[in-house]
Amino acid sequence: MPVLIKGGTVVTAEHSMRADVLCRDGLIVAVGENLEAPAGTEVVDAGGQYVMPGGIDPHTHMELPFMGTIASEDFFTGTSAGIAGGTTTIIDFVIPGPQQSLLDAYRTWRGWAEKAAADYSFHVAVTWWSDQVSDEMGVLAREHGVNSFKHFMAYKGAIMVDDGVLLNSFTRALELGALCTVHAENGEAVFHLQQKMLDLGITGPEGHALSRPPEVEGEAAQRAISIASVLGAPVYVVHVSTEQATRAIARARAAGHRVYGEVLAQHLVIDESVYRNEDWATAAAYVMSPPFRPKHHQDALWAGLVSGQLQTTATDHCCFCAPQKAAGRDNFTKIPNGTAGIEDRMSVLWHHGVNSGRLTPNEFVRITSTNCAQIFNIYPRKGAVAVGSDADLVVWDPEGTRTISARTHHQNVDFNIYEGMEVKGKASHTVSRGNLVWKDGDLRTVKGAGRYVDRPCFAPPMRAIERRNEERKPTGVRRAPAVDVTP
């Protein structure tokens, strides 16, 4: 059934204009004033509201097996919750176990994601190294639309990789024209500090933050950037949470290195005081990595987004309910790391970003959708309101208010990190693949309606590599030109 969104103001990353949007067969087929509704069209009155590209969340972990349990949100409930908040595409993560075939893990995750209600794609993590890993990266890139490979520099003894793996994997990704992303925390330092906290008798959630100080992220971010720079490779730092990492990214970008930074909505508005909550379960619910930081880091992150030094926003949606978090009751290192947020990202960013005057509506679209689509090479299929683009749209009510709560959210988790937060600005309607699936509080998602999104690799910047290699070729001893010295 066609959908016509009438009377709204289309807001893209580039401009805003009064226009209707007609969707048919999963695509946007017309954008313009006074569009007619063909017979059988579902009409949405968007008067006084904005029509924006559906949000893209480039960092989620639906039903992730992690730290001895499985995240409580699955691909259907998680993408449905995203729809309710205005997000229409996720990029999740395939995380092979050490020595596990990347292709086998990819097939497993593809199976889990078939239940998704909205479109999805996958970064694939490189959690070990061998010729097989290198070969499988090629198969994933060339045959399965994977153009990004993730590297965890933390989680020692589990999925952490060392600099040698980073060097090999970044080199391979560059050959393929794929982008490398990193979870930037120095895992050795974290492990050392975890033991130190436990030795001091600090076993509560506060120990989690104390064992992952900002320097641990700053060092790893700089190291990943330096390794990528040595290779002439681009790099994307996920969940940047500190001033240190933001500065490292800004320095690299100012020097002309292609480095991207991603910010989680929660790191912009929640600080480390949550770990001092007297209620253990509440404090444990906020245990995620990187942890929540002292408030001044939020200023650096906002400045990074406003200045364009940081490009995307995400949620790292990775849900664990109280009984799961309780595994770490006597030892914070056993608390499954992760928090939710896919349903609230857009409202939180609009309320604290646009309503506060930090961001324009166009910049909001840029950091919630368009930048991600362009960085991961799915623009303008996604991240645009244009004829021929996927009909993934959100009708945004800037006057709509709501109080965020686990009692009313659609996320399959028993806690909401924004509990009680009152926000102004929300999705009144969401269109996914041309279907109206969220309408004034009525969630009408369909299990399995989502589709896998191929993300083509980029042309390897071989010219850049060749040029750099040329410049670095050891030159012969340059003799000064002969000078006639005869008196």
Ligand code: URQ
């Ligand atoms: O580190 C991640 O991104 C995954 C394992 C989710 N958990 C988290 O605390 N961020």
Ligand code: ZN
């Ligand atoms: Zn991470």
Ligand code: ZN
């Ligand atoms: Zn993550």
